[in-house]
Amino acid sequence: MEGLVNIxxxxxxIDNMVFAYxxxxxxxxxxxxxxxTANGLGIAVIFVLGITVPVNYLIENYFLSxxxxxxxxxxFEAVDLSFxxxxxxIAVIAxxxxxxxxxxxxxxPALYSSLGIFxxxxxxxxxxxxxxxxxxxxxxxxxxxxxxxxxxSGVGFYLAIVGIAAIREKIRYxxxxxPLRGLGITFIVTGLMGIAFMSFMGIKx
Amino acid sequence: MKLLRKxxxxxxxxxxxxxxxxxxxxxxxxxxxxLFVPDKVTSKGAHIRDSIDMKRTMAVVVAAMVPTxxxxxxxxxxxxxxxxxxxxxxxxxxxxxxxxxMPIVVVSYVSGLAVEFIFAQIRGHEVNEGFLVTGMxxxxxxxxxxxxxxxxxATVFAVIIGxxxxxxxxxNILNPALTAxxxxxxxxxxxxxxxxxxxxxxxxxxxxVDGFSGATPLANASLGNIEAIPSSMAMFIGTIPGSxxxxxxxxxxxxxxxxxxxxxxxxxxxxxxFVGGLVMGxxxxxxxxxxFMEIPAWEHLIMGGFAFGAVYMATDPVTxxxxxxxxxxxxxxxxxxxxLIRVLNPAYPEGMMLAILFMNVFAPLIDHNVMQANIKRRLxxxxxxxxx
Numbered sequence: 001m002e003g004l005v006n007i008x009x010x011x012x013x014i015d016n017m018v019f020a021y022x023x024x025x026x027x028x029x030x031x032x033x034x035x036x037t038a039n040g041l042g043i044a045v046i047f048v049l050g051i052t053v054p055v056n057y058l059i060e061n062y063f064l065s066x067x068x069x070x071x072x073x074x075x076f077e078a079v080d081l082s083f084x085x086x087x088x089x090i091a092v093i094a095x096x097x098x099x100x101x102x103x104x105x106x107x108x109p110a111l112y113s114s115l116g117i118f119x120x121x122x123x124x125x126x127x128x129x130x131x132x133x134x135x136x137x138x139x140x141x142x143x144x145x146x147x148x149x150x151x152x153s154g155v156g157f158y159l160a161i162v163g164i165a166a167i168r169e170k171i172r173y174x175x176x177x178x179p180l181r182g183l184g185i186t187f188i189v190t191g192l193m194g195i196a197f198m199s200f201m202g203i204k205x
Numbered sequence: 206m207k208l209l210r211k212x213x214x215x216x217x218x219x220x221x222x223x224x225x226x227x228x229x230x231x232x233x234x235x236x237x238x239x240l241f242v243p244d245k246v247t248s249k250g251a252h253i254r255d256s257i258d259m260k261r262t263m264a265v266v267v268a269a270m271v272p273t274x275x276x277x278x279x280x281x282x283x284x285x286x287x288x289x290x291x292x293x294x295x296x297x298x299x300x301x302x303x304x305x306x307m308p309i310v311v312v313s314y315v316s317g318l319a320v321e322f323i324f325a326q327i328r329g330h331e332v333n334e335g336f337l338v339t340g341m342x343x344x345x346x347x348x349x350x351x352x353x354x355x356x357x358x359a360t361v362f363a364v365i366i367g368x369x370x371x372x373x374x375x376x377n378i379l380n381p382a383l384t385a386x387x388x389x390x391x392x393x394x395x396x397x398x399x400x401x402x403x404x405x406x407x408x409x410x411x412x413x414v415d416g417f418s419g420a421t422p423l424a425n426a427s428l429g430n431i432e433a434i435p436s437s438m439a440m441f442i443g444t445i446p447g448s449x450x451x452x453x454x455x456x457x458x459x460x461x462x463x464x465x466x467x468x469x470x471x472x473x474x475x476x477x478x479f480v481g482g483l484v485m486g487x488x489x490x491x492x493x494x495x496x497f498m499e500i501p502a503w504e505h506l507i508m509g510g511f512a513f514g515a516v517y518m519a520t521d522p523v524t525x526x527x528x529x530x531x532x533x534x535x536x537x538x539x540x541x542x543x544x545l546i547r548v549l550n551p552a553y554p555e556g557m558m559l560a561i562l563f564m565n566v567f568a569p570l571i572d573h574n575v576m577q578a579n580i581k582r583r584l585x586x587x588x589x590x591x592x593x
Contacts, residue, residue: 163570166569166573170569175373177372192378192566195384198391198559199542202552203549
């Protein structure tokens with residue numbers, strides 16, 4: 001249990017997807033104009049990451065990695081399908097995003113229209129695929145650890161995107177120099193937020 | 206006084222529209238309003254007849270920092286003469302500190318104000334007064350042996366990236382002084398941490414007494430040298446190694462009282478920072494597994510830059526939360542995180558700087574949520590009222 005909490009806290013604050021790895025930048029920059037839409041996208045990302053990472057964990061450990069299919073019988077021990085991992089991960093992510101999209105369209109049409117193209121684009125959000133690939137690389141011991149990592153990464157992304165959305169709402173009326181307006185100042189704010197998030201780097205859990 | 210006014214009125218036309226030095230009008234304006242309260246009044250709408258404008262507010266904060274500056278100067282000399290083993294009188298110690306600290310203050314003000322004036326000229330707005338406070342804060346939170354060019358580089362970075370790109374005073378997200386400190390900390394770590402930077406002359410090794418350690422109380426605590434930590438009284442008064450202005454809790458409390466009675470600094474934030482620190486310290490005491498975690502919670506409040514950050518940095522009205530309820534949440538989390546980072550993160554000996562920066566980033570989000578909650582509550586009340 002303690003290990004799960006550690007992984008969760010680690011992936012929210014220390015290995016934050018946005019500020020430690022700078023993944024998922026496109027939707028982070030594009031959908032952070034207002035807090036309410038950022039909120040919606042953040043929750044969608046938490047959901048997608050929280051589902052796809054454990055599902056991909058199962059696929060990885062029972063089908064793809066070398067010798068993973070030994071449970072099927074003695075003839076399958078030598079099978080190594082790890083070259084398929086990218087395509088399998090993306091397939092899972094895409095189907096999950098499809099599900100989220102249909103849910104949002106049905107139950108929150110206002111949010112659906114404000115998220116626009118960025119909702120289906122979660123499928124190619126690097127933070128999501130990054131989550132699955134980190135899961136593969138870090139070799140979590142069981143599915144609970146993978147799920148806790150996925151949820152934690154999602155929450156980390158959520159914090160980042162609502163944080164910058166609130167800042168962008170605040171600086172909307174600031175007298176920012178012309179050339180920096182819009183994306184320029186957002187990049188600078190992101191860098192400054194990265195400095196603030198460095199406060200957690202180095203904590204050993 | 207009258208003579209000065211006359212002189213200013215005489216040269217004023219040159220700086221106004223159509224004058225010879227029209228392009229320098231913002232520079233002129235800055236000096237004029239610095240010397241005299243501006244006599245501009247609005248012609249319609251609400252009138253607030255009060256001379257407390259931004260310049261005077263900032264001057265109050267600077268005044269509140271004077272006790273820590275004076276004490277810091279004396280302490281710099283005091284520590285220096287302890288380290289070198291020379292017996293020195295009060296004035297000798299103070300003069301040594303004055304000679305060491307003044308250049309840092311001057312460099313910080315000159316480089317920062319230069320950037321401010323350049324930006325004001327280019328962008329055609331008035332010179333922002335906010336730097337009066339920032340320029341004073343930066344010398345107080347650096348180690349005394351920091352090279353002057355580093356102070357200049359960090360100040361310029363903080364003023365440009367931390368403030369001017371957002372449009373100047375009142376628009377910034379992070380506290381500029383802390384941005385400068387964080388810049389120094391991450392760019393030149395060897396000059397900002399360790400046992401040798403806190404006492405003047407130690408880096409060059411000028412005749413140090415054998416066995417003298419310049420480690421700060423926090424550095425000793427994180428290494429587990431509990432017996433090397435000075436007594437609580439020494440830490441409260443401030444005769445310990447540390448950044449120039451942060452050592453003396455007494456001097457900081459005097460500043461806190463000034464800020465409180467003039468209403469310039471938010472006492473809500475100060476109080477909740479201390480409460481947050483106490484709570485986190487208490488939690489760590491309960492689950493203590495090493496000597497650092499066993500340090501009494503209240504002792505954390507007088508170590509390192511905690512008190513300084515709580516009084517002068519966390520209360521920055523621009524980067525803190527604006528809503529009244531948000532101030533409690535913000536302050537509490539600053540104190541809570543500062544102790545958490547300080548004790549649990551071996552990478553940083555002190556957590557106050559990063560805790561405040563972290564909460565600066567999330568202050569707008571806290572404000573947003575407080576306001577949304579308020580809107581929801583009032584809508585509910587309104588709905589209940591109409592249904593009657």
